[in-house]
Amino acid sequence: MHPAPNSGLAERVLAGDNRAIARAMSLVEDETAEGAALIGQIYARTGHAYLVGITGAPGAGKSTLVDRLTAEIRQSGQTIGIIAVDPTSPFTGGAILGDRVRMGAHFQDAGVFIRSMATRGHLGGLARATSDLALILDAAGKDLVMVETVGVGQDEVDIVRTADISVVVLVPGAGDDVQAIKAGIMEIADIYVVNKADREGADRMVQSIAANLSLQTFAPADWRPPILKTEATTGAGIGELWAAVGRFREHTKDRRMARQRARQEVRLRDLLSHQFMDYVEHTLPPGEFQRTIEAVAQRRLDPYAAAADLLTKVIGSPRAAGTH
């Protein structure tokens, strides 16, 4: 299906070679056929790593929290891969700069691999690339993969929602408590962290999360998300956070497969629709797509009818018309 890649690369990824990991990640991020083939080669060796999603608004202190948590986890000897989903402008180059700065703390530690990723240019690309990066780190033998996202967008929420555990980081501040609780991430949290807990309003924020939680119904056997206070800059509360991750992991070990299935479903739908769009571009007569866009832009054709027309042209079935 895919061109034969450098098969040595997959072997080196599986052996945990950091340069090979970085190379594999670039192939996947650039959406190359080699990247897809590589995932195929390493996929059977994945499933070991525990996937931790960490999300929160910009400025919540997620990076510092992840760094502290990494130091904490490394004491237990586990190896860690970190993917920082950083919606950075292409022209600021912030992602690369950020990597260098952040690598500082763990640079000498071969047990930690950090990769920042900017948003991709099109819908779904971010979630797709993040999944593949996590698979590479998993195949490379990392015990734990942490994915850190700015948890406001749909893509980012999808990434975290399907991780093995979702940690939502909030921060007290002028009016931000309401905003954060409205940020669409309340229903995905397995653990709440109120970071910068030395700030005024931290206890009020804990109470407002608790009040929000009290609106939900939990069966006695359900996991009830704890609300933890941390100060990432001093390290206060980080040990408790790691302990809570462990408790959740133990509590849900029988249900991990269900979550993986949910993750695979999101992924499969996304890949399928992506491959279909590739197919469309190779199948439609040259200029057909642009002519259709032009007709829609000039109001000669409405967008739903235009999409149905194109679908019929590509797959040749009138049944595809209409949304059902």
Add this chain to the structure above:
Amino acid sequence: MHPAPNSGLAERVLAGDNRAIARAMSLVEDETAEGAALIGQIYARTGHAYLVGITGAPGAGKSTLVDRLTAEIRQSGQTIGIIAVDPTSPFTGGAILGDRVRMGAHFQDAGVFIRSMATRGHLGGLARATSDLALILDAAGKDLVMVETVGVGQDEVDIVRTADISVVVLVPGAGDDVQAIKAGIMEIADIYVVNKADREGADRMVQSIAANLSLQTFAPADWRPPILKTEATTGAGIGELWAAVGRFREHTKDRRMARQRARQEVRLRDLLSHQFMDYVEHTLPPGEFQRTIEAVAQRRLDPYAAAADLLTKVIGSPRAAGTH
């Protein structure tokens, strides 16, 4: 092509009937066939409204800014539709509550229509629904449609990027300047607004945006994004903001069609892949999709190969299929 809808609804939307607008929006948000058919009926009557995208991090004061701007614009007699894309958790019900609160200021004004929208459950749904809501307001005769988003996620950025004008709202605050500039929205701004400009750090923030802008190259005829200071709570700077929108509109009037084409392309790709996924669900044998997910979750099949297999099953051999 679509089931015959209540054709009276389209007429009432075109007549600017607020209850009909609200009903049409619900049909579209729920992704019904009636909603798609309605867009088809009204589409030829769209293209009049000027689409203003306003984005910024949570807590930047976008809602207050939009309210003030609305009051300013109403003085010129123009009618306004507002779509607040509010990534609110389904269980907090914040979007509806927010509508009621916000409608207060303009409740007596038939020239203003406000709709809040929570994030949808799947990739792309948010952008899709927002486009349709804007079309409905456009067809209903609004002169201006403002779309307000939390500008961190990919979907939200896509929404604003393809509007006729993109306004990025930033706010001075502890470390937030760097975060905001890193928030992936720098390259989409036609106008920068530093809101809450009475706060400490406002001038520093203006300078840091200006420094960032100075890294970009502008041809002499290019629009150079202005950086404006506002205090939405007092209304300071709102008149200047509205004037800047007018200058941009004048400056780019010859290029508006290109932007509309970009908007239609994003939309058409999204609709096409959405309709394809519907087609997949109606075409695959029952249980086939779930069996494939199971195989992937159990590592018997890698995700790329799984997607390619499903694509082949649905459309026949990708290589052999003709163009019609």
